[in-house]
Amino acid sequence: MALMEIRQLKACYFTPEGTVQAIDGVNLKLEKSHALGLVGESGCGKTTVALASMKLLPSNARITGGDIILDGENLVTKTDKEMNKIRWKKISLVFQGAMNALNPVFKVGDQIVEAIMTHNKNMAKSKAVERTRELLELVGVDPSRAQDYPYEFSGGMKQRAVIAMALACDPDVLVADEPTTALDVITQSRILALIRELQAKLGLSLVVITHDLSLTAEICSEIAIMYAGKIVEFGKTSEIYSEPMHPYTNALLSAFPSILGPIRKMETLAGFPPDLRNPPSGCRLFPRCPYAEDRCKEKEPDFEEATRGHFVACYNWGQVKQSWKKHS
Amino acid sequence: MDENHTLSRTEHFREEVSAFWKSYRRSKLGLAGLVLFVFIVAVALAAPFIAPYDPFASVGPPFGAPSMSHILGTNDAGQDIFSELLYGARTSLLVGISAALIVSALGTMVGLVAAYFGGIIENTLMRITDIFLLVPDLPFIMILALYLGPSVWNIVLAIGLLWWSGIARVIRSVVLTIKEEPFIEAAKAVGASDRHIMLSEILPHTIPVILVGVIRFTGFGVLYEAGLSFLGLGDPTVNSWGTMLHFAQADGAFLRGMWWWFFPPGLCISLTIISFTLISFSLDRILNPKMRGTGRAG
Amino acid sequence: MEETLVVQDLEKRFPVSRGFFRKTLWLRAVDRVSFTIKRDEMVGLAGESGCGKTTTGRTVLKLFEPSGGRILFQGSDITNLKPSDMKQYRRHMQMVFQDPYRSLNPRKNVMNILSLPINTYNLANSRSEKLEMIMNVLDQVRLHPPERYLYKYPHELSGGERQRVALARVLVLSPKLIVADEPVSMLDALVRISMLDLLLDLKKKTGFACLFITHDLALARYTCDRIGIMYLGRIVEMGSKDAVITHPAHPYTKALISAVPVPNPSARKVQFNVKGDLPSPIDTPSGCPFHPRCPYADDRCREEEQQLVRIDADHYVACYKHNLI
Numbered sequence: 001m002a003l004m005e006i007r008q009l010k011a012c013y014f015t016p017e018g019t020v021q022a023i024d025g026v027n028l029k030l031e032k033s034h035a036l037g038l039v040g041e042s043g044c045g046k047t048t049v050a051l052a053s054m055k056l057l058p059s060n061a062r063i064t065g066g067d068i069i070l071d072g073e074n075l076v077t078k079t080d081k082e083m084n085k086i087r088w089k090k091i092s093l094v095f096q097g098a099m100n101a102l103n104p105v106f107k108v109g110d111q112i113v114e115a116i117m118t119h120n121k122n123m124a125k126s127k128a129v130e131r132t133r134e135l136l137e138l139v140g141v142d143p144s145r146a147q148d149y150p151y152e153f154s155g156g157m158k159q160r161a162v163i164a165m166a167l168a169c170d171p172d173v174l175v176a177d178e179p180t181t182a183l184d185v186i187t188q189s190r191i192l193a194l195i196r197e198l199q200a201k202l203g204l205s206l207v208v209i210t211h212d213l214s215l216t217a218e219i220c221s222e223i224a225i226m227y228a229g230k231i232v233e234f235g236k237t238s239e240i241y242s243e244p245m246h247p248y249t250n251a252l253l254s255a256f257p258s259i260l261g262p263i264r265k266m267e268t269l270a271g272f273p274p275d276l277r278n279p280p281s282g283c284r285l286f287p288r289c290p291y292a293e294d295r296c297k298e299k300e301p302d303f304e305e306a307t308r309g310h311f312v313a314c315y316n317w318g319q320v321k322q323s324w325k326k327h328s
Numbered sequence: 329m330d331e332n333h334t335l336s337r338t339e340h341f342r343e344e345v346s347a348f349w350k351s352y353r354r355s356k357l358g359l360a361g362l363v364l365f366v367f368i369v370a371v372a373l374a375a376p377f378i379a380p381y382d383p384f385a386s387v388g389p390p391f392g393a394p395s396m397s398h399i400l401g402t403n404d405a406g407q408d409i410f411s412e413l414l415y416g417a418r419t420s421l422l423v424g425i426s427a428a429l430i431v432s433a434l435g436t437m438v439g440l441v442a443a444y445f446g447g448i449i450e451n452t453l454m455r456i457t458d459i460f461l462l463v464p465d466l467p468f469i470m471i472l473a474l475y476l477g478p479s480v481w482n483i484v485l486a487i488g489l490l491w492w493s494g495i496a497r498v499i500r501s502v503v504l505t506i507k508e509e510p511f512i513e514a515a516k517a518v519g520a521s522d523r524h525i526m527l528s529e530i531l532p533h534t535i536p537v538i539l540v541g542v543i544r545f546t547g548f549g550v551l552y553e554a555g556l557s558f559l560g561l562g563d564p565t566v567n568s569w570g571t572m573l574h575f576a577q578a579d580g581a582f583l584r585g586m587w588w589w590f591f592p593p594g595l596c597i598s599l600t601i602i603s604f605t606l607i608s609f610s611l612d613r614i615l616n617p618k619m620r621g622t623g624r625a626g
Numbered sequence: 627m628e629e630t631l632v633v634q635d636l637e638k639r640f641p642v643s644r645g646f647f648r649k650t651l652w653l654r655a656v657d658r659v660s661f662t663i664k665r666d667e668m669v670g671l672a673g674e675s676g677c678g679k680t681t682t683g684r685t686v687l688k689l690f691e692p693s694g695g696r697i698l699f700q701g702s703d704i705t706n707l708k709p710s711d712m713k714q715y716r717r718h719m720q721m722v723f724q725d726p727y728r729s730l731n732p733r734k735n736v737m738n739i740l741s742l743p744i745n746t747y748n749l750a751n752s753r754s755e756k757l758e759m760i761m762n763v764l765d766q767v768r769l770h771p772p773e774r775y776l777y778k779y780p781h782e783l784s785g786g787e788r789q790r791v792a793l794a795r796v797l798v799l800s801p802k803l804i805v806a807d808e809p810v811s812m813l814d815a816l817v818r819i820s821m822l823d824l825l826l827d828l829k830k831k832t833g834f835a836c837l838f839i840t841h842d843l844a845l846a847r848y849t850c851d852r853i854g855i856m857y858l859g860r861i862v863e864m865g866s867k868d869a870v871i872t873h874p875a876h877p878y879t880k881a882l883i884s885a886v887p888v889p890n891p892s893a894r895k896v897q898f899n900v901k902g903d904l905p906s907p908i909d910t911p912s913g914c915p916f917h918p919r920c921p922y923a924d925d926r927c928r929e930e931e932q933q934l935v936r937i938d939a940d941h942y943v944a945c946y947k948h949n950l951i
Contacts, residue, residue, distance in 0.1 A: 189885035258890065518799075
């Protein structure tokens, strides 16, 4: 049984310009100790999924349907008070840009201690301090640096500190939203190595949210591709890269040049994603899809299992699979 | 992205105006201020048509109480107070807005030039600004008005010479922020002249701040004109709310309990300031959200 | 003119004030950088943050005044020209900026934005001529139909569209050199590729030299003819993209390449780890700037500054140990 399963999750935002259906039927499965990559371009709804999984959506947003099953419990029906017992302890989030959200006027160590004590009301401060040292060591930061202020930390160290904070209560699941976006290449590879290490050491299950398909190849065991509020493809990493079945996955894969191997001509899709205030009734990729047919416009294809463990929402997945094989 | 409809320039403008009005409408206080403003301005403009008498003509008995022919009675020279009040609005508003315009023009120029060029130019201009900021308002304006002589325009000048420094500071800080934006660097990379960048790229961003300032200072201008005229530093040949109060006091209206002489002008001054302040406050909230730290540029 | 841009020992220093009574330190953002760009060539400057690539790009265009060295644009020495004398050259050396959300004035519509270069250099004799030029260039950057974009404001455009407008702003001048500072790093994946293809296409059609600044080595490999790797203000390796990416000679280049993630889970990468973090550019290490982190460093590396030496037809490296690694 999967550790976390998201079924047909829907959520929307209320804005002065209209209601935005940010996510409209998201299906994900995270196995224990696995790392799931959630990949998509900006605006596809991936951050909304992250926030929804922790019930941390802003006040103008609402979950309008679906389930989030974590360890047998459905989080969607839980109250805020009940979620407080689950957040940070069972599931934790490193949100986008977290490393720049460290409070500049408090020492890094103090901020981690505060996070620990907020979620463990009865813990003695000395214990929290000790735990902070443990956590810093775990993420590869010299514990004596707990006395420093954020400006004295490098980008990579700040990201490690923020990860340490998220791991304070030993969660089962860690959701990381764009964990390496603002970091340099070498630092990025170190953070990825850290994540791999943490997985091995703690048996941590991960959801890595990113727009970067080169990243997910390094650390994820499963990948979900997201477009316009929906998951369009889901499967094992090796299969997604070698046998993509959705035209959008195809396009994304073609858009990341590689530093190794032959230099391929990169291809792309013209156009933009649909306006989610008024989503179309058919397949959302229809206007841009090279495999589009009439039935794609009329009725949206279901998200179905095409081959074992590999799900896709496309009528023509067989064709797509064939042409990618030829392409590479 | 609206694929199917090309907006022309006028349509764009109309859309912006209606979006702005929608935001402004939401503020009840802002609307109240606007209503007051419209009323006062309308009255000032319509004075020649609605005033029953010529304010300078002696049309009744001196110190007359309110009656059917003189709603607010008459002053010591037998002039109709109500007509005085209506015509007085024109002078007071004129002084207010003239002062506000001078203050804004001067202050913006100084702030813009100082912030754009930096270095020694900025230092010099800012030190001069600081000096003017330190000088106490009322005494300075009084002395200047006294020195320059009793004239409406001298009051305007006196106010203008003092308040520009506050605007200069504000504009300077706004320009300093804008100056760092990539689109300014892009304009320099294209090869645009300093003059173009200051006037065409940067200045438009300061207009919301300037607009709010003009409105707020008009209100204060009216107040200061009233104050100076009341103290006798104004122009006695001109009719304004301030001069009305001056004469009211000089001729013992307070002692005689002739509230219909001093209360109406005082009330009008207060209402004018309230109206302008409310409008500028609401405008500020809409046009300058960045200044309040909520992000998005105007 | 074979070489559009020749840069020799270029330097740019920034003073770092440490308070009233302490000596001013100098940040050597660009530390004796030399390279050339031939006509129609795309040269990439790659490196991590703080390596000086962005400052180099701006100094080459005289947006910063150089602290030393020489800049030759189409044979003319522009190093010490005053801003007023630069105008005639500026027209032919332009820049595309990184942030499509902030490099366009939010209060100006596309028509105004594209009028600026035309007006600055008096390229049009009438309003209709100006309009025609603008429509042409919008067409060139594939914003179709051009009329639809004329009166749009930046906030009504997507990131990709904004960047195309920024490119159009530059193209209308028919420049001979374009410095592209991370032109696609803030764009989405699919948009990125269409933008790069557009740039390459236009380069082929209209012909201009391009200095492509990026932190993304995979992207540099895709777009550029030659690549220079920068570290703490210096170029540590330079050459054809094949030479630098496939046969890196400098330890830092090797470390960089091994750290770049590959969109292929079954790819086998060569591991090359270095220790430590990027040092502060204010207090650069002595000798070879990379020595504190280099696994092969020795005394000579600590004391002696390395110059770029030629090791192959189009391959230069600043490391005397290159063939020992």
